[in-house]
Amino acid sequence: MFDGFTAETLARIQFAFTVSFHIIFPAFSIGLASYLAVLNGLWLRTRDKTYLTLFTYWKKVFAVAFGMGVVSGIVMSYQFGTNWSVFSDKTGPVLGPLMAYEVLSAFFLEAGFLGIILFGRERVGDKLHMFATAMVAFGTLMSATWILSVNSWMQTPAGYGINELGQFVPEDWWQIVFNPSFPFRLTHMVLAAYLTTALVVGGVGGLHLLRNREDAPARRMFSMAMWMLVVVAPLQIFAGDMHGINTLEHQPAKVMAMEGHYDSHPHGAPLILFGIPNPEKKRIDYAIEIPHLSSMILKHHWDAPLDGLDTIPDDEEPPVAIVFWSFRVMVGLGFAMLGLGAWAAWRRYRGRLYDTPMLHRAAIVMGPMGFVAVLAGWITTEVGRQPFTVYGVLRTSDSLAPVAAPAIAASLIAFIVVYFFVFGAGTFYLLRMMNKAPATPQLGLRDGPIRTAGITPIAQTNPDAIPGK
Numbered sequence: 307m308f309d310g311f312t313a314e315t316l317a318r319i320q321f322a323f324t325v326s327f328h329i330i331f332p333a334f335s336i337g338l339a340s341y342l343a344v345l346n347g348l349w350l351r352t353r354d355k356t357y358l359t360l361f362t363y364w365k366k367v368f369a370v371a372f373g374m375g376v377v378s379g380i381v382m383s384y385q386f387g388t389n390w391s392v393f394s395d396k397t398g399p400v401l402g403p404l405m406a407y408e409v410l411s412a413f414f415l416e417a418g419f420l421g422i423i424l425f426g427r428e429r430v431g432d433k434l435h436m437f438a439t440a441m442v443a444f445g446t447l448m449s450a451t452w453i454l455s456v457n458s459w460m461q462t463p464a465g466y467g468i469n470e471l472g473q474f475v476p477e478d479w480w481q482i483v484f485n486p487s488f489p490f491r492l493t494h495m496v497l498a499a500y501l502t503t504a505l506v507v508g509g510v511g512g513l514h515l516l517r518n519r520e521d522a523p524a525r526r527m528f529s530m531a532m533w534m535l536v537v538v539a540p541l542q543i544f545a546g547d548m549h550g551i552n553t554l555e556h557q558p559a560k561v562m563a564m565e566g567h568y569d570s571h572p573h574g575a576p577l578i579l580f581g582i583p584n585p586e587k588k589r590i591d592y593a594i595e596i597p598h599l600s601s602m603i604l605k606h607h608w609d610a611p612l613d614g615l616d617t618i619p620d621d622e623e624p625p626v627a628i629v630f631w632s633f634r635v636m637v638g639l640g641f642a643m644l645g646l647g648a649w650a651a652w653r654r655y656r657g658r659l660y661d662t663p664m665l666h667r668a669a670i671v672m673g674p675m676g677f678v679a680v681l682a683g684w685i686t687t688e689v690g691r692q693p694f695t696v697y698g699v700l701r702t703s704d705s706l707a708p709v710a711a712p713a714i715a716a717s718l719i720a721f722i723v724v725y726f727f728v729f730g731a732g733t734f735y736l737l738r739m740m741n742k743a744p745a746t747p748q749l750g751l752r753d754g755p756i757r758t759a760g761i762t763p764i765a766q767t768n769p770d771a772i773p774g775k
Contacts, residue, residue, distance in 0.1 A: 311711060311715070312711060313706060313709055313710060313711040313714055314702065314703055314706050316711055316714040316715055316718060317385075317389040317390065317706055317707075317709070317714050318702070319718060320385065320389065320714060320717065320718045320721060321382070321385055321389065321390075322685075322688075323718070323721060323722065323725070324378065324381055324382045324385065324721060324725075325382055325684070325688075326681055326684075327378050327725055327729055328375065328378035328379050328381075328382050329680060329681065329684055330677045330680065330681070331371050331372070331374050331375030331378060332375050332379075332446070332449070332450070332453075332499075333495075333498060333499045333502045333676070333677065333680045334371050334375075334499070334502055334503060334506065334677075335368060335371050335372050335375055335446055336446045336447065336449075336450055336496065336499035336500075336503075337499040337500045337501075337502055337503025337504070338364060338367070338368045338371065338503050338506075339368065339416075339439075339442050339443040339445075339446040340443045340446075340447075340500070340503075341364065341503055341507065341530075342361060342364060342365055342368060342423070342439055342442075342443065343436075343439045343440050343442075343443040344530075345357050345358075345360050345361040345364070346361050346435070346436050346439045347436065349361060350432055350436055356522050356523050356526050357526070359523045359744050359745055360523050360526060360527055360744055363523070363744040364507075365423055365424060366424075366739060367736060367739055367740060368423075369420070369424055370732065370735060370736055370739070371736065372416070372420065374729060374732045376413075377728075378725075378729070381721075383405075388707060388709065388717075389706065389707050389709055389714060390695075390705055390706065390707060391707035392704065392705050392706060392707055393695055393700070393705035393706075395473065396472060396473050396474060396700060396705070397460075397473075397474050397695075397696060397700070398473070399473055399474060399475045399476060400459065400466055400474045400475070400476050400482060401456050401459070401460075403476075404452055404455055404456045404459075404482075404483070405452070405453075405456060407452050408448075408449055408452035408453055408456075411448055411452070412445050412446075412448035412449035412451075412452060413445070413449060415441055415442070415444065415445035415448065416441075416442050416445035416446060416449065418441075419438040419439075419441045419442045419445070420442055422434070422435060422438035423435070423438050423439050423442055426438065447496065450492065450495060450496060450499070451492060454488065454491050454492045454495055455482075455483050455484075455485070455488055455492075457491065457687075458485050458487045458488040458491045458492075459482055459483075459485050459488075459696075460691070460695060460696050460697065461485075461487050461491070461556070461557060461687070461691060461697050462485045462486040462487040462488075462556045462557070462697065463485065463696050463697065463698075463699055464478075464481040464482065464485040464486060465477055465478035465479065465480065465481025465482040465485070466482065474696070474699075474700075486552065486555075486556055487549075487552055487553070487556060487557075490545070490548055490549040490552045490553075491549065491687075493545045493548075493549075494542070494545050494546060494549050494683075497538055497541055497542040497545055498542065498676070498679065498680050498683065499680075500534060500538050501534070501535070501538050501539065501542060501643055501676050501679075502676030502677060502679075502680060503534075503676070504531045504534035504535050504538065504676075505531070505535075505643065505669075505672050505673055505674075505675060505676040506673055506674075506676065506740075507527050507528075507530065507531040507534075508527075508528055508531030508532060508535065508646075508669045508672070508673065509669050509670045509671075509672065509673020509674070510524075510527065510673070510740045511524050511525070511527040511528030511529075511531055511666075511669070512528060512665070512666035512667065512668075512669035512670045512673075513666070513670055513740075513741070514743055514744065515528055515660060515666045516663060516666050516667070516670075517743075518743075519660050519661055521743065521744070521745075523743075523744035523745060524743070524744060525660050527744070528659070528660070528666075528669070529654075529659065531669075532646075532647060532650035532651070532654070532659070532669075535643055535644075535646055535647030535650065536647040536648070536650070536651050539640070539643045539644040539647050540644065542640060542643075543640055543641075543644065546637075546640065547603065550564075550603070550604060551604060554604050554605075556697075557690070557691070557697060558613060558618075559615065559618045559622060559623060559624060559690075560624060560629065560686075560690035560691065561604070562613065562614055562615045562618065563615070563623070563624045563625075563626045563629040563630060563690055564629055564630065564633040564686060564690065565577070565578060565600050565604075565612075566578045566581060566583060566590045566593070566626065566630050567600070567612060567613075567614040567615065568588040568589055568590070568614055568615050568616065568626075569588075569589075569614040569615075569616055570611070570612065570613045570614040570616055570617060571600075571601070571611060571612050571614065572611045573609055573611065574597070574598040574601045574608055574609040574610060574611070574612075575598070575600040575601045575604075575610075575611075575612035576595035576596060576597045576598060576599060576600055577595060577596045577599035577600040577603065578590055578593050578594070578595045578600075579594045579595060579596065580592075580593070580594045580634070581593035581594060581595075583626045583627040583630050585625075585626055585627065588615070588616070590630075600612060621693065622693060624689060624690045624691070624692045624693070625689055625692060628685065628689045629685075629686055629689050629690045632682045632683075632685040632686045632689070633682070633686045635678065635679070635682040636679050636682040636683045636686060639675050639676075639678060639679040639682070640679060642672065642675065643672065643675070643676075643679075646668060646669065646672050649665055649668070650665060650669075653665055
């Protein structure tokens with residue numbers, strides 16, 4: 307099945323496969339945890355039972371998504387010691403503590419308070435339950451902060467030295483954590499998580515509005531999701547522009563691949579909307595372009611010069627075709643989100659938000675598009691960094707463990723089979739839960755912890771059977 311692939315290529319495919327499954331769950335749970343905190347706060351403030359119904363509905367979805375994210379993340383971390391042990395050895399003194407901080411300060415916070423969110427409202431009271439909900443939301447954001455710091459350091463390394471063993475060693479932790487691209491990546495990723503959640507919530511709301519436009523919880527969730535799109539989509543486009551300018555400064559080859567600029571443009575670069583990258587002849591065939599617009603976007607000047615890949619050594623060029631198209635998928639979906647939010651705002655203004663079936667169908671279609679955009683953005687980021695694992699310093703070919711290609715191929719096939727069964731079943735279960743109306747009493751997850759010891763609640767016992775009665 308994988309005959310002719312090198313060990314490096316197979317290891318990269320395996321990591322790409324596992325991270326693609328993993329990233330969609332944290333992207334969803336980051337936004338959903340904050341949404342749960344908002345719903346719980348609004349319930350406590352207004353005592354409107356619609357908010358409590360929505361909180362109960364989405365907390366069960368969150369529990370399943372959170373569990374799937376944890377399982378997929380554990381598998382991914384093992385690959386650092388199997389396929390990428392040289393990378394782990396060289397970067398461990400810098401990246402190891404950051405990943406440990408993520409577990410100690412973020413994951414433990416999420417896991418520690420999750421049980422209270424799911425089962426504790428009647429046991430701890432509203433105030434402590436609200437505190438637990440806020441802590442889980444804060445924990446997901448802290449987790450994103452540490453992981454994005456790790457990834458950003460690999461993109462824009464700073465604050466390190468190299469010892470006699472060839473290992474990266476920390477010299478300034480502030481520069482390591484707050485490396486040049488970190489603020490832009492963190493902002494871009496968190497906003498992407500919020501948009502992903504808003505699209506899922508909006509799609510579910512649109513589905514139930516098509517079935518019953520008088521469904522109060524469906525109306526409320528759809529309205530909240532559309533407000534989120536109206537506010538966050540423009541912010542994401544602005545944040546993406548700032549991120550692109552930062553990337554041009556620190557990773558110019560990635561931007562050249564994103565823009566499809568094989569040649570330098572000393573008098574202003576065009577924005578290539580579409581085309582077919584031709585790596586052999588180093589050009590974009592059938593290009594549809596707007597003159598000078600790339601220079602205007604990246605350098606805010608019509609005639610600003612932009613270098614092309616002709617200034618980059620051939621062995622340091624990223625794979626242009628993959629980066630070129632993944633970037634366009636991400637940007638195109640971003641503007642589609644903006645369009646959906648604008649359409650919803652117009653129908654809200656006309657008082658027709660809940661009785662526009664075409665809008666609700668569009669929301670259903672856009673429901674999974676946040677995940678697609680996140681994956682496209684991740685592909686742009688990671689493939690655009692090639693051929694380096696630590697940009698400009700450590701090459702991917704020098705990061706690989708001494709593992710034979712057949713061994714990696716065997717584990718990759720096992721991953722593919724197991725992942726599609728396990729996560730396919732989990733995704734099917736999530737879709738079944740979201741297919742049920744918000745007011746459904748049971749979505750498949752128990753409202754209390756399982757009593758494995760067979761303890762019977764006191765309220766269900768026969769009073770005459772209690773000693774002393």
